[in-house]
Amino acid sequence: MTEETLPKQAATTTRFVDARGRGTRIEFCGDDEFHACWYPVALSSEVGSGTLIGAPFLDGRVIVYRTSDGLAHVRSAYCRHLGADLSMGRLLNDQVQCPFHFWRYDSAGSCIDVPAGDPPPPHAKLFSYPTAESLGIIWAFNGDTPLHPAPHFGQGDEALLIDTYRNPRQMQVESSIVFLNSFDLQHFRVVHGMPIDVDLERVSEHEHTLAYKARVSAPEFGDVIQDRRLWGVNTVTIASETAGRRLYQLHSLCPVGRNATQGFLVSATPMPADATDDGATRLLAQSRDYALRLVNEDAPIFDTLSFRRDNLTASDRFLAFGIQYIRRYPRAHPGRELIR
Numbered sequence: 001m002t003e004e005t006l007p008k009q010a011a012t013t014t015r016f017v018d019a020r021g022r023g024t025r026i027e028f029c030g031d032d033e034f035h036a037c038w039y040p041v042a043l044s045s046e047v048g049s050g051t052l053i054g055a056p057f058l059d060g061r062v063i064v065y066r067t068s069d070g071l072a073h074v075r076s077a078y079c080r081h082l083g084a085d086l087s088m089g090r091l092l093n094d095q096v097q098c099p100f101h102f103w104r105y106d107s108a109g110s111c112i113d114v115p116a117g118d119p120p121p122p123h124a125k126l127f128s129y130p131t132a133e134s135l136g137i138i139w140a141f142n143g144d145t146p147l148h149p150a151p152h153f154g155q156g157d158e159a160l161l162i163d164t165y166r167n168p169r170q171m172q173v174e175s176s177i178v179f180l181n182s183f184d185l186q187h188f189r190v191v192h193g194m195p196i197d198v199d200l201e202r203v204s205e206h207e208h209t210l211a212y213k214a215r216v217s218a219p220e221f222g223d224v225i226q227d228r229r230l231w232g233v234n235t236v237t238i239a240s241e242t243a244g245r246r247l248y249q250l251h252s253l254c255p256v257g258r259n260a261t262q263g264f265l266v267s268a269t270p271m272p273a274d275a276t277d278d279g280a281t282r283l284l285a286q287s288r289d290y291a292l293r294l295v296n297e298d299a300p301i302f303d304t305l306s307f308r309r310d311n312l313t314a315s316d317r318f319l320a321f322g323i324q325y326i327r328r329y330p331r332a333h334p335g336r337e338l339i340r
Contacts, residue, residue, distance in 0.1 A: 023310030026323065028176035028233075029255075033331035034058050035176065036143040037232035038150045039254040040264040041074055043164060044136045052096065054087025056256035057140065060339030062129070063087050064138055067094040067107060074131045074140040075109050076338035080124035096126075127335035135250060135266045136164030143332040148207040151231045153239065153248040153268060160248070160268040163284040167263030168292075169299040175234055175253040175261040176326050177307050181298065182228075182236050183322025186315045191301075192294055194218050200318055208232055208329070216240075220290040221247075233329045245269050245283055249291065261302075265291050 029035065041055050042064045052065040054077050061077040063086050075096075077086055084100035091097070095112070096105040103124070104113040111124035129140035132150035135157060139150045153160065171178060181187060188194045195217045203212040210230040217223045227239040235252040250266035267287035272280045312320055 023308040025308050026327070028174060028326050030331055032336060033333045034142050034255055035233045035326075036141070036147055036330040036332040037234045038132065038139040038141050038146065038148075039234060040137045040252045040262075041140045041254065042138045043166065043264070044072075044133060044138055045164075047072060047138060050091050052087060052089065052091050054085060056260075056262075057339060058142065058255050058333065058335075059258055060335070061085070061087075062140065062339055063096065065091055065096065067091075072131055072133050072138045073107075074129040074138065075105075076127040076335055078338065078340075079103060080111060080121070080126070080338075086126075127338040129335065135268065136162050137252070137264055137266070142334075143330075144334055147330065148209055148231060151235045151237055151250060151252065153237060153250075159271055161271050161280050161284065162266060162268045163288060164264070164266045165288070167265060167295050167299075169263075169295060170256070171261045171263070171299050171302045172259060173261060173302040173305055173307075174259055175255045177305065178253055178261055178263075178298075178302055179230075179233050179236075180319070180322050180326060182230055183319045183325075184316075185318055186313075188216075191297060192218075198318060200321075203321075210325070218290065220286060220293075233326045243279070243283065245279065247283060247287060249287060251291065251295075263295060265295075267291065 041057060041062065042053065046053060047064050047066050049066050049068060049070070052063060054061055054063055062074050063077045064072065064074050066072050078084065079086055079098040079100060081098065081101055081103050084098050086096055086098055089097045089099040092104065094107055102115045103111050105126055106112045109126035109128045111120040114120050130146050132139045134150050134152045185196050185198060188196045197215045198212055203210055212228055214226045214228055216226050221242045224240040224242055229237045231237065235250065238249045240247050246269055248268040252264045254262045254264065256262045267284045269280045269283055309323060
């Protein structure tokens with residue numbers, strides 16, 4: 001990072017003359033856009049072969065389904081005829097059938113059959129999001145071309161024992177504000193009881209991801225060195241070692257409304273060679289308890305937050321950089337007209 005992107009004195013400069021004001025209101029996403037990220041849409045376990053489900057996504061709704069070749073697909077949820085929710089329909093030979101008039105859509109999202117006998121309208125096509133699957137999650141990219149790979153732990157899923165689940169508490173706040181917590185070292189220290197040190201001069205940026213090391217002390221794991229990667233502006237992956245085992249963790253956020261966020265969490269560790277070794281299972285259970293402690297401590301705060309950038313202090317240097325990073329991140333909404 002350069003001094004321009006991570007200014008040493010950013011948090012100590014007085015910005016506002018009127019102390020009765022509450023600082024600058026920051027709208028991270030704009031009026032009709034969301035950030036161009038890979039968003040978690042569903043758990044892989046929720047979408048078996050031949051399964052068709054609906055899911056809230058951005059400021060609308062999508063369908064998620066898996067064709068007979070095992071591939072997952074994420075498309076706009078509303079039929080191009082009269083707007084019936086296609087998740088109420090069914091899959092027939094890998095084609096999505098609308099419940100209202102039985103229009104059918106092929107593997108490219110195009111309407112190919114109108115049972116009433118009319119030719120399919122040439123523009124009757126669903127919006128298809130770039131889709132990927134990793135770590136027990138089905139991801140959709142908000143944009144035409146992904147800016148970076150879908151989040152992963154740097155090795156094949158088959159080599160890992162993986163625990164993937166949803167945050168049971170949906171938060172009533174913009175997802176970017178929750179993600180900003182990744183930069184808030186002061187918050188981790190005082191709220192979660194986790195002293196954390198980051199060498200801010202060694203934060204690196206590549207393909208719309210950030211990478212850095214953090215020295216963290218957590219009640220559950222003691223003192224550890226974490227390799228952290230921030231993917232876009234909604235996902236954090238962490239790699240560390242505890243009790244002689246490699247531990248991977250992920251927290252990813254999906255906007256499910258303009259001011260509503262669903263979190264997805266993953267813990268993973270290398271698959272044990274010995275089937276009788278239950279240490280890996282215990283570590284994943286410990287990691288789940290740790291992750292849920294953090295999100296349960298934070299959710300009530302986010303649900304009642306009225307976010308503004310106001311009086312930052314010297315401890316907020318990394319936080320100030322995070323605000324800049326999120327504000328300049330690319331935005332898009334190519335499916336806006338078809339998912340609402």
